[in-house]
Amino acid sequence: xxxxxxxxxALTMRWVLRLSRExxxxxxxxxxxxxxxxxxxxxLFQRAADSQVTQAPNYISFLAAGVVVMTVLNNGLAGxxxxxxxxxxxxxxxxxxxxxxxxxxxxxxxxxxxxITSLQVLVILGVAFLFGVQPATGLLGIATILVIGMMFxxxxxxxxxxxAFSVKSHGDFFSVLGFLSLPMIFLSSALxxxxxxxxxxxxxxxxxxxxxxxxxxRPLILSGWSEALPHVAMVVVVMLVFDxxxxxxxxxxxxxxxx
Amino acid sequence: MDRAIAIDVxxxxxxxxxxxxxxxxxxxxxxxEIFGLLGPNGAGKSTTLRTLITLLTPSSGSATVxxxxxxxxxxxxRRLIGYVPQERAIDRFLTGREHLELLxxxxxxxxxxxxxxxxxxxxxxxxxxxxxxxxxxYSGGMKRKLDIACGLLPDPKVLFLDEPTxxxxxxxxxxxxxxxxxxxxxxxxxxxxxxxxxxxxxxxDRLAIIDGGIIKTIGSPVELxxxxxxxxxSLTLKEADRIMGLESALKGQPAIKxxxxxxxxxxxxxESPEKALPVILESANRLGCSVEFIQYNRPRLDDVFxxxxxxxxxxxxxxxxx
Numbered sequence: 001x002x003x004x005x006x007x008x009x010a011l012t013m014r015w016v017l018r019l020s021r022e023x024x025x026x027x028x029x030x031x032x033x034x035x036x037x038x039x040x041x042x043x044l045f046q047r048a049a050d051s052q053v054t055q056a057p058n059y060i061s062f063l064a065a066g067v068v069v070m071t072v073l074n075n076g077l078a079g080x081x082x083x084x085x086x087x088x089x090x091x092x093x094x095x096x097x098x099x100x101x102x103x104x105x106x107x108x109x110x111x112x113x114x115x116i117t118s119l120q121v122l123v124i125l126g127v128a129f130l131f132g133v134q135p136a137t138g139l140l141g142i143a144t145i146l147v148i149g150m151m152f153x154x155x156x157x158x159x160x161x162x163x164a165f166s167v168k169s170h171g172d173f174f175s176v177l178g179f180l181s182l183p184m185i186f187l188s189s190a191l192x193x194x195x196x197x198x199x200x201x202x203x204x205x206x207x208x209x210x211x212x213x214x215x216x217x218r219p220l221i222l223s224g225w226s227e228a229l230p231h232v233a234m235v236v237v238v239m240l241v242f243d244x245x246x247x248x249x250x251x252x253x254x255x256x257x258x259x
Numbered sequence: 260m261d262r263a264i265a266i267d268v269x270x271x272x273x274x275x276x277x278x279x280x281x282x283x284x285x286x287x288x289x290x291x292e293i294f295g296l297l298g299p300n301g302a303g304k305s306t307t308l309r310t311l312i313t314l315l316t317p318s319s320g321s322a323t324v325x326x327x328x329x330x331x332x333x334x335x336x337r338r339l340i341g342y343v344p345q346e347r348a349i350d351r352f353l354t355g356r357e358h359l360e361l362l363x364x365x366x367x368x369x370x371x372x373x374x375x376x377x378x379x380x381x382x383x384x385x386x387x388x389x390x391x392x393x394x395x396x397y398s399g400g401m402k403r404k405l406d407i408a409c410g411l412l413p414d415p416k417v418l419f420l421d422e423p424t425x426x427x428x429x430x431x432x433x434x435x436x437x438x439x440x441x442x443x444x445x446x447x448x449x450x451x452x453x454x455x456x457x458x459x460x461x462x463x464d465r466l467a468i469i470d471g472g473i474i475k476t477i478g479s480p481v482e483l484x485x486x487x488x489x490x491x492x493s494l495t496l497k498e499a500d501r502i503m504g505l506e507s508a509l510k511g512q513p514a515i516k517x518x519x520x521x522x523x524x525x526x527x528x529x530e531s532p533e534k535a536l537p538v539i540l541e542s543a544n545r546l547g548c549s550v551e552f553i554q555y556n557r558p559r560l561d562d563v564f565x566x567x568x569x570x571x572x573x574x575x576x577x578x579x580x581x
Contacts, residue, residue: 003367010364014353021352021393090346094409097312097344098365099337258314 007100011108015082019116037067038127041191053196056222064128065218066190069210071120072149073184076156077177079113080164084173087164087257096258106161106254113157114150121149133221137228141220144232151239152213158243158250165250165257189214212238265290265417265448266311271320273306280306281472283320288417288450288465293443295463296452297564299572303472304452305345305421311450312342312419325416338366341415345422345452347402348409351395355386355405358394359412366413380408384438400431407438418442420451424458436462456560456572468567475567483563489516490532492539494524495552508542515539524552 019026042060049059056062083105086092095105125135125142135141160177167173185191187201188210194202205211216235219228266288273280281303288294296304309315311322313333322329324336350358356377363373381387384404389397394405403423410418423439424432439462443449453459459466460480467477476483496502502520509518509527514535517528529535532555543550556562564572 006364006367010361014350014357014361017357018350018352086350090344090348091350093309093314093344094342094348094362095365096314097337097340097342098362098413099334099367100365 004101004104007104008108008111011095011104012111015108015112018082037070038063038124038131042067042131049192054193058132060128060131061133061222062193062218063191064124064133065214065221066185066188067124067128068121068145068149068217069152069188069213070185070190071124072117072153072213073156073210074181075113075117075120076153077160077181079109079153079157080160080162081170081173083109083161084164084167084170088170102254102258106250109161110154110157114153117149117153118146121146128221135221136224137220141225141228144228145217145220148213148216148232148235148239151236151243152209155209155239155243155246158246162246162250162253165253184208184210187211189218209238209242263289265292266294266322266324266450268307268311268322269320271307271310271322272318273303273310273315274318279472281310281469284467284469284472284474285320286467286474286477288448290448291443291446292464293439293449293451293462295459295466296450296469297454297456297459297463297466297560297572298452298469299454302454302469304454304469306472307469308419308421308450308452312340313337338413339416341410341413341418343406343410343418343420343423345425347399347406349394349397349402349405352393354391354393355381355397355408356390358405358409362409362412376412376414380411383411384408400427400434403427403431403435407435411442415447417448417450420449422452422454424453424455432458454572456564460560468564470568476563480560484558484560487558487562487566489528489530490558491556492527492529492532492535493521493552493554493556494527494539494543494550496524496543497549497551499523501546501548504546505543505548508546509539512538512542 038060042063045059045063049062051058054062083092086095092105096102122142125133125145135145137144163173163176167176187205188208189205190210194205194211197205212231212235216228216231219231264287266286268284268286271284272282284303284307286294296307298304306315310317311324311329313329313336316330325339327336327339329336353361359377359380360373363377368376378387381390384407386401386404386408389401394402397405407420407423410420420439424435427435436458439449439451443464451462463480465477465479466483468475468483476486478486494505496505502524506518506520506525509515509525514529514531515527515538516530519526519528527535527539536555540550561571
């Protein structure tokens with residue numbers, strides 16, 4: 001067990017070191033989602049969005065939950081990128097030729113992606129706070145939001161890693177990534193509530209796990225525990241199933257890639 | 260277990276997606292020797308190596324490293340081996356020292372033990388002055404040295420080198436050869452792949468020539484060259500009509516092993532040129548053959564490769580990426 005921990009912490013530290021060497025990338029990673037979506041999109045649609053439809057005091061407070069989950073989505077789907085580069089340049093092979101638990105590499109990546117994502121979510125909630133969005137459920141609510149984010153993030157990161165281990169080149173990886181990410185956002189309750197969507201879109205959006213995550217995070221920010229709890233309970237169940245499926249697929253892809 | 264055998268490969272085959280990368284190969288590597296797998300790109304060298312370091316599961320057959328089966332006991336095999344991959348498997352953002360620190364943790368070394376060994380290795384590969392610079396600032400030769408230091412970090416019983424000098428300049432190449440010889444002198448067993456004939460010739464105690472996933476021949480470079488059946492004396496005669504006469508005069512002489520006619524003369528395979536040359540020249544004089552040109556060749560590994568595979572290793576048609 002001590003050896004296992006030594007491996008995981010050394011591998012996680014590698015991701016941290018890498019990020020710290022890429023100062024620009026770190027800044028942009030942290031700033032991009034909230035900058036584009038919360039500040040611009042939120043303010044842009046402040047008047048265009050009907051508060052009767054969004055059921056929120058203003059559009060930014062409605063959008064905050066969406067931006068939180070979108071951040072989880074982006075980070076999760078990109079979570080396998082570094083492993084993809086490790087696979088392509090032979091570093092992964094070098095790691096795998098050492099007497100480590102096969103899962104250490106994967107676990108270190110999960111820990112790193114979840115930590116960065118949680119920090120970003122906190123930054124987003126902080127910026128939203130500056131625009132007057134105060135989470136109705138307080139600190140415990142924020143902690144719950146982080147847990148939901150992590151549960152969703154685990155599945156997404158597993159999908160991303162499965163792709164990283166399966167694709168032939170990183171060009172393929174980025175094409176699929178670009179193709180997945182926007183429809184996932186549009187076919188969810190991130191930007192408008194399901195009730196305001198065209199019928200066919202709202203049907204599709206119901207099958208999107210992102211919608212379930214947003215529908216639990218939103219009342220935690222806007223309403224309060226009594227309204228949020230049933231959604232939170234529901235999203236935990238949905239995410240357990242989602243994660244189980246994604247982890248199963250990821251493990252299979254990993255085993256196949258490792259011969 | 261025979262202590263002298265470090266690696267035992269028995270009827271090993273590996274196929275991917277219907278493509279047979281290696282087919283029924285068997286060989287042993289003695290402890291303390293440098294064993295080479297020589298062949299063109301795509302010959303199956305890297306597949307063999309990856310199977311030995313437990314990264315690939317064979318389709319059939321088996322392999323042991325220090326008596327441990329690579330499939331049944333992969334974790335214990337990994338504890339005994341070091342691996343230097345073909346690609347520059349370097350994280351450009353990490354410093355040289357950080358690479359070694361990461362690997363030290365993956366080999367579960369204690370911090371003090373790790374620091375001591377890292378300092379020794381950095382000195383050995385002459386990277387101590389550059390240890391705290393990110394690897395992206397390293398030259399190709401420096402990256403390769405770091406690669407080798409990484410492979411040596413676990414103080415392995417067997418070191419696997421995949422194309423150790425591919426793409427390096429001459430000076431770096433010679434330096435790497437020096438390291439490999441020094442490691443052998445310390446008693447390490449080394450298995451390397453290469454598609455450079457001179458590298459195989461200079462470094463390897465024994466080598467297997469592999470082509471199309473099949474081992475064509477195994478032996479020491481000298482054995483393989485001698486196995487071709489002696490040195491070759493090539494004669495070019497001024498008068499082509501005398502060739503046949505000289506051929507029959509030479510055939511059957513004790514110093515001559517074989518005679519073959521060429522367009523302008525004869526290729527004569529001889530055991531010892533000192534004994535054969537006087538015989539050849541005397542016969543030529545006797546028959547009145549004027550010798551225009553005489554050339555004497557020791558068989559090179561190149562000839563061995565051609566004899567066993569039917570083509571040159573540098574054949575550009577073969578230089579696809581493995």
